[in-house]
Amino acid sequence: MPTTITEPAADVVILGVGYMSGVIAAELSIASLNNNKNYKVVAITKGPYWDYVNDFSTTKYDEWGVGLGRKYDSPLPLQSTTIRNTPYQFALPVRRYTMPIQYHALGHGVGGAAQHYGGTMGRQGPWGYQMLSQTNTRYPGTIDTINPHNDLKDWPLQYNQYEPYYVQWENAHGLCGNYNGSANNPGSDSSGYPWMSQNYKLPPHPLTSAAQLFQSSVQSAPFNYHPFPHVNALASQPYVNQYGVPVNPCVYDGYCGGPCDYACETGAKANAAYRTIPAAMKSGNFTLVVNSFIFRLDTDPTSGLVTAARYYDPQGNVHIQPGTVFFNGMWGYNMIRIMLLSGVGAPYVWNSDPTMVSGTVGRGLTNGYSPYKGTNVSGTLPNIGGNAYPAGNAGGGSVDIYDLMDDNFDHTGLGFIGGSQIGVGGYPGGGPGNITFAGGVSSASMGGTFKPSQKDKYLQTKTILGATPFAPDLPTTDNYVDLDPHYTDIYGDPLARLTYDWTPNMYIGATYLANKVKDIFTKMGASNVTVSSTVSPGAVHNDWWGHHLRGGCRIGTDPTWSVWDKWNQCWSPTTKTPFNIFGAGEITNTSGDTVPSGTHVAGPQSYRAAEGIKQYLGLMTPGLVP
C-alpha cells in the first residue's frame, strides 16, 4: 500500500532539474560552504539521472529510438498538454511525439530539455529588455495597431543589470563564440557586440565554406553588416568552469541537433547535469531526488507561504518535502501548471476585452523561434558542397548577423517591430531523420519519385541555402496557459491548456526580413533564390507547443501582470502572497526579439534568483527582497 512519507526539511527545495535549477543548486549549496550557513538543498525531478557515458555512448546514434522514438523525452502517457487557437475552441491533447517533421525538446530528468537540444545560444541585447518603451518613444502610437490586444511589457531590469549574470552563466556552461574579432577568428567583425563586457570563454567551431562566403558577402557594400561566428553551448575545447567541473570537448561525430535532437555522449553539450549539478553534488549539502513527480505545493493558509512540495515516487508513495524557500525550475507550462494546481499566485483569467483580464499565472504566452515555417528563402550555391552529415555538431560552423534584429534598422511604416538573427552555413549533425524526413512526408514522395529525390542526397555537390526569418511573437491578452477541464495526467490532475495563435508581428516581419535575406543570398552568388510565403493567421501551427515557449509566467515591474519581481521572487498575490517561491526559465522572460536562444536570455535570471534566494534566507520576516 502506498504510504505518505515526510522528508527532513530543507532550506532550499528545487522543483525540476533543468538549466536554471542547476544554477540554483550549485550557487546555494556552495554558498553554504563559503559562508558557513549550511543550507541544505533538495532538488526533485520527475525523470532519471542521465549519465552521458553509460546512457549515450552507444545509443546516441540510434536515430529511430532517440530521435524518432523520443526515448529521452518526457513520456506523454505520464502527462501531455492540450492546444487550441482561440478561447472559444475545445483544446485537443498532444497525443504523440510527431516523428521528426517538427521540433520538440521536452526534457525528462536531470539536465532537462538541454540533454538533447541544438545548443544554440546568443544574448539578448539592450533593446529586447525595453521593447515597449523603445517602440513608444521611436514609433509613438503604433504598438496597439502592430499588436492587437497588446500585452507587451518592459523588463524589471535593463540589459546592463543582467550583464554580469550573463557572464557567470556563460562561464558556467562553457559557451563558444567570438565577439571582438582577431586574426584567429576571421569570422568576426572588429566592432564586436558593443554591449558585451568580455568575450566567450571558448572559441567558435570551425566555419564552413558557405558560412565564410556569407560572412564576406554581408561585410561588403551595400550591406556593411557585422557577422559573428555562431554562439553555441557545445564545448569546442576542454574546459573547467568556475565550479571546478571539467568539460569534455565536442568530437564532431554528428547525430547532434536538428529536428531529431540527439543526446551527447561526451558531455560537450552543455546542460545542468554536466556543468552545475556536479558542483552541487560535491558540496555535501545537496540531495538529488529523481523519478519523482511533483504534484502539489502546500501553502500556509495564514501566511500564504509555500510550506512543502508533494511528490509521488515510482511506487506511488506520497512524499512531503518541507522547505524554507522554493525554486520553480520546471519546464515551460509545467512551471505554470504546478502553481495553478496548488493555488500559488493569481491564475490568469481571459476576457475578450483586454481591459477586463485578471491574474498573472499563465498570462503573456509567446512562442520562441524555430517552429515558425511560414516564409522561406532558399537558394543554391553551385560551387560549394560537401557531405551532408559526415560529422558535425548542431549549429556550429555558421555565421550570424544581428543587423536585421532589434531596432537596428528603421521600422517606420513597416508594421512590425524587432527582427531576426540571420545565420547561414551551419553543419547540423544528424541522420535520415533530419535530412530526409525534415522536408515533410507527402503524396509527392511515392512511386518513382522518392528514390531519385534521395539519391546521393547526403553527398552534396552543391549547397542549398535556406532561412525562415520572422519578427518576434509579441505578448497579447489572448495567448495564455490555464488548466484543461477535460484531460488529466496519469495521476488524475488537469493538464496544462495552451491557447495560442500567431501574432501579426511575426508574419508581417517575416515577409520583410525574407526579402532582405534574398538580397544576401543573391549577393553570395546563389542561383534560384526564391521567397515562398504561405503564411496566414491560424494556418501554421507546427508544434510550437513543445519548443521555446516564452512568457506565460513573466517577471515584471508590476504584480498586476507579472508573477515574479526583479529578483524572480513571487509577488503574484492570492489572498496572501507566497513570497518564498522564486522561478526562472524561458517562460519567465518578459519579452524578447527573435534572438536565437530564449534559454540564454533566461540564464542570467537564474543567477539573479540565486542572489535573491540568498538574500531572502537572510530576511528576518518573509517578504520581498528589497
Place this chain on the structure above:
Amino acid sequence: MVDQTRREFLKLGLAAAASAVTASAIEIPLFGNQNSSMQTQLNSANTQIANLKTRVNTVVGFVSLSITEQSLLEKIVETIIPTDSDPGAKEAGVIYFIDRALASDYGQSANMFMDGPHILPKVPASTTNTLTVNPTLRWANLPGNSSAPITYTGGSIGTPGVGAGITASPRVGSGINYQYPLNFREFWRVGLSALQAYANSAYGGNFETLSSANQLLLLQDLWANKPTSFSSILPSDFAYELTFMTWAGFLMDPIYGGNQNMVGWTYTGFNGVNFGNFYGEGQDQKALMVATTPTRLKPASLAQYQQQASGGA
C-alpha cells in the same frame, strides 16, 4: 544483399524454420555398410539443412502482421519505394521493419497520450453546431470551477461561433491529426482493411492484383481523401503513416529490421556511424565537415559500431 523474399519464408513456414534449427543439431547416424545412394541422400540432406540454416539466420519472421496483411502491405511498400536498377523497399526489408514496429512500442502507442475524450480535429463551427463536454472531477473541484458541462462554439477572437472550428488542429498526429481511440497496431489493422475494401470498390480487385499504375493511383487517392468510406479514419492519415514508415524502413538503422545490408544508406550516400575512419580510411571528420566537396564513405551500422566499441572485430 539478402537474397530472400517473404514468400520463400512463408513457404517454409515458421514451424519448418523452427524444426530446421533443431535438426541442424541432430547427429544423423551413419551405418557401416552405407551405400552410395544413401551417402548421396545424406549429403543432399546436409546441404538442404545448411541452406535452411542460412535462410533462417537471414530471414526475419513476422511477429505482428497477419498473412493477408503481409501480402497486402508488401505490395504497398513496394509501390511507395519501387525497385528499379537500384534496391527498393523490397530489398530493404521494409515490411519487416514495419512488422516489428507494430509489435513494439510504436504499435502499442506506448509513448502516446491515449486518454479520452477522443474528438476529431477541425470539427466545423456554426451557430447551430456546438460541442458540449463534461469536465473532469479534479478540475471541477478547483476554486472557481464547476462540474457543469462546458459548451464550445468555436470562433475567432471577439467573434464566438464565427471563423474557426470548434477544435483546434494542432499538427500533432499521424500526418497531422492523430486523435483516434486506437493504438497504432489497431490503426494499421483498420487502415489496411479499409484500403483493401477501397481497392475492390474503386479499382475492381484486391490491391495486390492491380497494375502498378493503379496501385500508385490508389495511394494518391488516400492522400487526397477520395474514399468516402474508410472505416473510422481519415484516408490521408493512413497514407501519411504508410509513407512515413516505408521511408523509415528504408533509411533507419538495420538493427530495426529494415534497411537490410544498408541498401538505403548506400543508395543515399549516408555514412551511418562511419565518420571517416570506421574501416581505416584515415579521413578526419572535422576536415570532412568543412570540406567543399563530398566524400563517399562506406556506411557502418549501429550493430557494427557496438561490436567495435565492445572490442569486437
